[in-house]
Amino acid sequence: MLSVGQAINAIEYDPVWYYALRSRSPKILFDKWYRFERYAHSTNRVRIEEKSDCSAVFTRYGINGNEPSTPENLLICGLMIALLEAIGCQNLECYMQDNEGNWLKIREDLKFVLPEGTNASAFDIVDTGCWRISWQAFILYQTNSEDFQGEFNFELPPIRPPKNRGKVRKIVQYIANDISRVWKVEDVALEMGYSIRSLQRLLTTSNLNFSKLIRLVRIQSACKMLSREKNSLTAIAFCLGFSDSAHFSRDFKASMGLSPSAYRKSLCL
Template structure:
């Protein structure tokens, strides 16, 4: 995995220790879908999160990862002391690290290491609040250590194969990212990569774990989610800029993937911020 992670740029956004109660995550009424990742470490208490079709029980002694752009719900029935970090981690400038590497979202910390882990988190909270070059470097270093815990669960043989294919796919991915507002046909992105259509589709699926069309739609949903979060454009404008033929089609696809309509998603963001 060294080849891919050499381009890793990790940024710490926020680190805090928070006491959560039953209103955490608006008691599961809000679906979060943020452009940043989260890492959790429970100091005391318990809670749960749901994302990627699975429910995770948040308990002391484990690290938990919620990758960026992961629709999820949060529930805290009891009091919980939570150490948490919001972050971004990208390779080659724009690709989210955890979009590329298939990692476990839960990592158990050995009992012999829990004291050191807690001390590191406390230090993380302290240095992340300081506005000095030294503190920034130390804070980023701690984030990289936490990220490494999850990367250690990745299948290195699969990651190596992805690395070998990456250079051929990058021009196609760049093209997709820059042309989400229009129809994108598989033959044209296959041609950019230098493959025949069928071979391109099969290799893309085996490399990224999803067919090209599903990947394109995921990128459209990601862009739409970011635009809905900004709140500055109408649904008609968003549907057009994200490449949907009309607002009805946009709403149908969005609800199928997100479990709610774009209007409901926007309302949930208002509830989140209230």
Template sequence: MADFANSNIVAMLYRVAARTDPALVAGLPMVDANSAGTVHGGLKRELVGRIIELHGPHLLFRVGDDLAAFADSPILQVFLRSPDALVLAEKWMRLERFHHASNRTHIVASPTSWVCTRYASERKPGFGENCVIAGFFIGLLKLVGAGGVVLEAGGRVVDVGSADDWSRQNDFSGFTLRWADFVPVQDDGARDDRSVVAGSVLERLQSLVAEDVARGWRIADAANRLALSPRSLQRHLSSRNRSFSSVVRQARVAEAARLLCSTRLALAEIAFCCGYADQAHFQRDFRRVTNITPKIHRDMTLQSARVGESHAETRSTGEIGNLPAV
């Protein structure tokens, strides 16, 4: 497997380290969370090693402190739209599978806890790397809506502000996160129930799925949100010659088209943001709906934009040239 790390996490770790002690990032390249989905894993390990050596592991748990500063990242937007911690856990594990991450986290999620186990197919995740993930999860859960988040490891509650005295006795490959309550963030009103009240059943379903195309939608989940039984929802869709999967596909392709036109995200990142398990599946669906590939769609859109700008410039120049001499 390729040796890489999530660029969002490394960017946040870099930010915390630079603010705490500029010497920690001396000679290391800055990481732009929006430029790519991954960076080389060696960069993360070098930074983690410096932090542990000079400041101890407690600083690693603070990686999620600045998460809100990166909230515009499309990947983080996917997480922010999660209605609960179970959906959030599904998205995170899909991201790791999507990128074929060498180090992964198995999460057993419930409404009030995550039981996390870190594992790898080859090199075992290091103590520092596991602490970083725990810190990131703490910040992510808080940002998405969890209140009173507590970290447990080795049968005890971890004081993340002063973890130096005990943490090396535990490799941190297993830890639990618990919280007192969970109130989902209102992302621009996306979860306002009014968005799924008006209109036909099909229109309400389309609106619902469009709220969070990255979610692994199941017909039972959608039916519950629409106050219908799964069978009733299927009957409504059949009467319009539609299927649940076709509605989900259409919503995902529409969002993919928007991201292709409005961002510089790589195709792989767009595929994840739109709920696909892999890029190949995304390519097939997009071509099935639009008859062109995602790359051709982006190229055509960019070309059209350049032509439009050229015409606008020509009109502007012509108008200036026709002004009377003074």
């Protein structure tokens, strides 16, 4: 079951996992995981306690009286490991606790191992609902999957003065590269070398504000994603950072004059 979780690297394009793999740090990945669980109304979830920049403890728990099963715990553990390694966590190791509270290593050198001195029944003596994952360093790695956003030519509103246009387009592309992230103005400013004040001033003088910019990227990204029949409306709404499908539909219709479903049908005419 741990190995099955590694299949994230082999599945064909799926928007949810594509954007998970676009995460620029483990913390951003964890934030997306929390959003995914809430969005999917998961009855079994993961509590993530970041111990340092290079380690975290994961605890599985149920809500409404549910109790996560061992196979499910192992599957989620394997999937989390695969995601962390895929985005750039180097020399990752994973541990689970035995009945006496000792941490037993189950992952090193890109493969799963049985704890020393145990056999195939090892997981009968460990708590599969709690794991510690650590890594030596994080080196950002962008997946070799098809670049879904690519150099998508976003249509910008009239921007004056013209010298701001290139700067705004660069910001738009940066946000679009990971639109599923819940962006804050301070995140964009820090990562693109602006102060918050200077970024807000750039947008204001360009007849924009931060929320308007995010909406522009979301709606134009939605138009592109709706052109793919495999993308469900729920998946698109999640990947674009909307709180729910209803919010996505309202924003899309307000901007485009059509519901997402009607827009998709119009592409086939």
